[in-house]
Amino acid sequence: xxxxxxxxxxxxxxxxxxxxxxxxxxxxxxxxxxxxxxxxxxxxxxxxxxxxxxxxxxxxxxxxxxxxxxxxxxxxxxxxxxxxxxxxxxxxxxxxxxxxxxxxxxxxxxxxxxxxxxxxxxxxxxxxxxxxxx
Ligand code: HEM
Numbered sequence: 001x002x003x004x005x006x007x008x009x010x011x012x013x014x015x016x017x018x019x020x021x022x023x024x025x026x027x028x029x030x031x032x033x034x035x036x037x038x039x040x041x042x043x044x045x046x047x048x049x050x051x052x053x054x055x056x057x058x059x060x061x062x063x064x065x066x067x068x069x070x071x072x073x074x075x076x077x078x079x080x081x082x083x084x085x086x087x088x089x090x091x092x093x094x095x096x097x098x099x100x101x102x103x104x105x106x107x108x109x110x111x112x113x114x115x116x117x118x119x120x121x122x123x124x125x126x127x128x129x130x131x132x133x134x
Pocket of ligand 1: 063071
């Protein structure tokens, strides 16, 4: 059995320089010190997140599947159970990305939307009918 190392967010916050840079992404901790010079997005953005939670920044960039796989090379451990966060990103399925996202948002309003559209069409039809017959 492999035991996963765990660290508190305070532990992570100590690794906030180019000598040791840890970033939290999705409650997992990555030591990107050796990656600083190789990151295609530059070392500055990584250093900005170093010692903290870079989940949002990482997801906002829309990193490729390759980039996601690559980050596992730098995995050092997990955030301790008590300090784990639920991210808004957890609810999204990143594989289907924007499509799933739209579907999620659309579900609530699609019925309302179509009722409004049908009403507008019905009104126009009624108006045309009225104008023709008068
Ligand atoms: C271990 C963590 C990370 C890995 C392995 C990683 C890897 C990569 C890779 C491979 C790319 C090239 C484009 C792609 O394949 O998506 C990239 C681009 C980029 N990354 Fe990261 N990245 C990491 C963390 C971050 C973080 C925390 C930020 C914070 C903002 C960030 C910002 C960017 C930006 C701005 C680009 C450039 C996008 C562009 O020019 O199109 N990355 N990263």
